[in-house]
Amino acid sequence: MRNRAAPMKQRSVVHSDPDILGGTPVFVGTRVPVQALIDYIEGGHSLNEFLDDFPSVTREIAIAALEQAKASLIPQTRPGVLTHVGGER
Numbered sequence: 001m002r003n004r005a006a007p008m009k010q011r012s013v014v015h016s017d018p019d020i021l022g023g024t025p026v027f028v029g030t031r032v033p034v035q036a037l038i039d040y041i042e043g044g045h046s047l048n049e050f051l052d053d054f055p056s057v058t059r060e061i062a063i064a065a066l067e068q069a070k071a072s073l074i075p076q077t078r079p080g081v082l083t084h085v086g087g088e089r
Helices: 034-042 048-055 057-075
Strands: none
Touching: 034 048, 034 057, 048 057
């Protein structure tokens, strides 16, 4: 039987440091607040517009940040299992 390696823990693409913007969460390797991406999306702007305005943030990092936010907000379910919110069916 083959020995499988444990999956690597996904590295965060968001960083918070008191010396960078007073601890505001920023994209790793930048001084761009993650809140800027959220504000753009809430304002109806596209991811491309955000990336054009903040070229130090790559598409991969922006998408990874959104995926990390999603993973922290939406409970994980087993594949093929649907969750139902509300009353009985």
